Amino acid sequence: MKIEAVDFFYLAMPEVTTAADGSQDALLVRVRGGGLEGWGECEASPLTSIAAFVCPMSHGVCRPVGDSVLGQKLDDVADIHRIAALVERDSMDLLQAAHTFSGVEMALWDLLGKLKGEPVWRLLGYRSSEPKVPYASMLFGDTPDETRDRARQVLERGFQAAKFGWAGYGAGSRNTDADHVRAAREGLGPDALLMVDAGQIWGNDLEAAASRLPDLEAAGATWLEEPFHASAYDAYSALSARSSRVRLAGGEGAHNVYMARHLIDYGGVGFVQIDCGRIGGILPAKQVADYAVARDVKYVNHTFTSHLALSASLQPYAGLSDHRICEYPAEPKSLAVEITREHLLPDANGQIKAPDSPGLGLSVNAIGLTKYLVDTEIKVGGRTIYATPSFT
Amino acid sequence: MKIEAVDFFYLAMPEVTTAADGSQDALLVRVRGGGLEGWGECEASPLTSIAAFVCPMSHGVCRPVGDSVLGQKLDDVADIHRIAALVERDSMDLLQAAHTFSGVEMALWDLLGKLKGEPVWRLLGYRSSEPKVPYASMLFGDTPDETRDRARQVLERGFQAAKFGWAGYGAGSRNTDADHVRAAREGLGPDALLMVDAGQIWGNDLEAAASRLPDLEAAGATWLEEPFHASAYDAYSALSARSSRVRLAGGEGAHNVYMARHLIDYGGVGFVQIDCGRIGGILPAKQVADYAVARDVKYVNHTFTSHLALSASLQPYAGLSDHRICEYPAEPKSLAVEITREHLLPDANGQIKAPDSPGLGLSVNAIGLTKYLVDTEIKVGGRTIYATPSFT
Known part of the structure; x- marks a missing residue:
């Protein structure tokens, strides 16, 4: 088939706050061709990502993403490789291109899966979609008591794992942080997995991060996520060497495969977390998953928006039964919930899987x-190069 | 003073082609405060960079760049550090932010320099502005004869150094590439410095790049630039180990200090090339220059647009007398030429320097x-969040 149209839908809640909650807006992408349509979702800043698709060319390797996608042939997986390579080359100097293409690429997979009647994970070469243990991705409370209550609620909702982060963690004293981590463990009980997300708060300050390790170890935390700037590999590596039981996690900031590999090779993370809405889509994420397997590092998705994004983010490691932890948006805004008609709900064992139905396996609730x-x-230049399209 | 206004001017030639010529459009930034104004320039994709400044917030760490700049205090260098840190934190998930802020940051330095009556290089701590040897940045010709003619013309114009690149180099046979490199050397004569830019053409294909080394060495090339993807440190490192006289150069793709440091530490480049219009402006570029000095690597600017951008790009290493090579746009479009009233023209020795006058030392030919x-x-949402401002 030929890629006939790529449409971007900028969605937002009536109010968007400064909370570290990525489900407050969304950029949905619809790709149409051969009488079918596929859907994807870009991560963050809808307007900027739209601009990178429609902007006028600056020169030969700073072309809009649209130039590499519209009118292209899409009949097989090789076409997605080819289109991705075109974007990488012809939008080399357009920084936002990776984020923009991420949502488009997901939609290409969804479309191709529908064309072939296969789920994306099978097109990626997996023979099964393995169950994952979803962890509830939560913000710390304002007080340790509030954190404890949130952890209890997560447990009551049936989660066997939770991650707490942001909301001041790392910005105040070590003791306050320790109180919150301890409260989270108390709320979760002894068995659930507890992860902690520092949200890059320490920049590249090794000692600030290292000072939190004993309290994290005492609480039995599985990982400490993003202690540093996404590219501060030296600090990652040094902290990793000083941590015995708590492994480091990171990678959500990777906007190409190299960056994720570097965090493994130079940063020494134990968990590599990939956002398919940023790294360029599902294909580069699958390449990271392959690399993680080879390096004995665990692959984890990074997702805090809709179940469309969640399904996309499960595909790259759907068949890896040893890579079991999965980020699950536990407090999404209504917008993120309503994007899909179906949802990836935990089964009787509290686990979720990438769907078996064609493409990404979920339908978008367009109207x-x-x-x-x-x-x-x-x-x-007097010409309308983008206007909100219609869902119909 | 307070930063009262930040205005973006999207400029373009009547026709923009797919040539690897970055001077075909420009995004000028004007910052006003305290009755003064400063100017800067973002590198590539004006529309996308404007969008990243004015876009609605997605969440707490995906805010528009404007939120971290407008209304801020600007009295000293420390304020630029502070504003840069704000952008890094609050626009963490907005990929384009680094490119957008680059032009704003240059304008902040220009403005601060005017306020203090000092050139930017002095505000950066340098005591002198040292002469640099400009190299003419050229595209290879369509034929070796054309390449030779271009090299001769460069020599006749008084340049003592030239870089050739793009226009198919690396995409065809090794022999064709060798013919072009030899022709460039013939045209330049035996003494001028010759550099070659592969424009990332080999991705991470080590052997393809290595096969060109003998011909580059035979032609006495000073460096081979960007043989690989900007983040392919392994390939850089392996090629570096196989090259005796020709050093590797790269770094223009760095959009933060870490990326440039990694190319030095993991990639083994001999020359680190920084574009102040991409890395976040002059301050991070200065940090890379300091790092290059410490690691015995040569710092080089990356500039292919206006002399405003050229002045900005000279500031970070203005005081480093051992770092003498400087990229000089040799075939800019009229737009790039007309951006400034004054130009950094080679002196009797064929050298240029960062200006001694306050700020970036050049005035913008606004009207x-x-x-x-x-x-x-x-x-x-029914509101105009950006409209082309007036120069007056």
Whole structure:
């Protein structure tokens, strides 16, 4: 088939706050061709990602992402490789391109899966979709008591794992942080997995991060996530060498395969966390998963938006039965919930799987999303190069 | 003073082609405060970089760059550090932010320099502005004869150094590449410095790159630039180990200090090339220059647009007398030439220097640029969040 149209839908909650909650807006991507449509989702800053798709060319290797996608042939997995290589080359100097293409690439997989009647994970070469243990991705409370209550609620909802982060963690005293981590463990009970996300708070300050390790170890934390700037491999490596039981996790900031590999090779992380909405989509994420297997590092998705993004983020490691932990948006805004008609709900064992149905296996609730549409228009040189499309 | 206004001017030539010529459009930034104004320039994709400044917030660490700049205090160098840290934190998930802030940051330095009556290089701690040897940055010709002619013309114009690249180099046979490199050397004569830019053409294909080394060594090339993807440190390192006289150069793709340091530490480059229009401006570039000095690597600017960008790109290593090579746009489009009233022209020794006058030391030819203005408007949710401002 030929890629006939790529449409971007900028959605947002009526109010967007400074909370570390990525489900407050979304950029849905619809790709149409051969009478079918596929859907994907870009991570963060809808307007900027739209601009990178429609912007006028600056020169030969700073072309809009759209130039590498529209009108292309899409009949097989090799076509996605080819289109991705085109984007990488022709948008080399357009920084946002990786984020923009991520959502488009997901939609290409969804479309190809529908064409072939196969789930994406099978097109990726996996023979089965293995169960994953979803962890509830939560913000710390304002007080340790609040953190404890949140952890209890997570347990009551049936989760066997939870991650707490942000909300001041790492910015105050070591003692306050320790109180929160201890409270989270108390709330979760002794058996559930506990992870902690520092959200890059220490920059490259090794000692600040290292000072938290004893309290994390005492609480039996599985990992400490993003202690440092996404590219501060030296600090990662040094902290990794000083930590015995708590492994480091990171990788969500990777916008190409190299960056994720570097965090493994130079940073010494034990868990590599990939956001398919940032790294360029499902294919580069699968390459990271392969690399993680080879390096004995665990692959984990990074997802805090819709179940469309969740399904996409499960595909790259769907068949890896030893890579079992999965980020699960536990407090999404209604917008993120309503993007798909179906949801990836935990089964009787509290586990989820990438769907068996074709493509990403979920249908988009297009008409129901109209109320979240942010009407957007971009005019350049007197010509409208982007206007919010219609769902129909 | 307080930063009162930040205005973006999208400029373009009437026709923009797929040539590897970055001077075909420009994004000028004007920052106003305290009755003064400073100017800077972002590298590539004006529309996308504007969007990253004005876009609605997605969440707490995906805020528009504007939120970290507008209304801020600017009285001293420490304020630029502080504002840069704000952008890094609050726009963590906005990929384009580094490119957008680069032009703003240059303008902040220009403004601060004017406030203090000092050139930027002095504010950076240098005591002198040392002469640099400009190299003409050229595209290879379509034929070796054309390449030879171009090299001769460069020599006749008084350049003592030239870099050739792109235009198919690396994409065809080794013999064709060798013919072009030999022709370039013939045209330049035996004494001028010759550099070759592969424009990432070999991805991470070590053997393809290594096969060109003998011909580059035979032609006495000073460096081979960007043989690989900007993040392919393994390939850089392996090629570096196999090259005796020709050093590797790279770094223009770095959008933070870490990436440039990694190319030195993990990639083994001999020359680190920084574009102040991408790495986040002058301050991070200065940090890379300091690091290069410590690691015995040569710092080089990456610039292929206006002399405003050229002045900005000279500041970070202005005081380093041992780091003498400087990229000089040799075939800029009229737009790039007309951005500044003054130009950094080679002196009797064929050398250039960062200006001694306050700020970046060049004045912007605002009214004269009106003919290049690309009328642009961005509307979100019924509100115009960007419209091309007036130069007056």
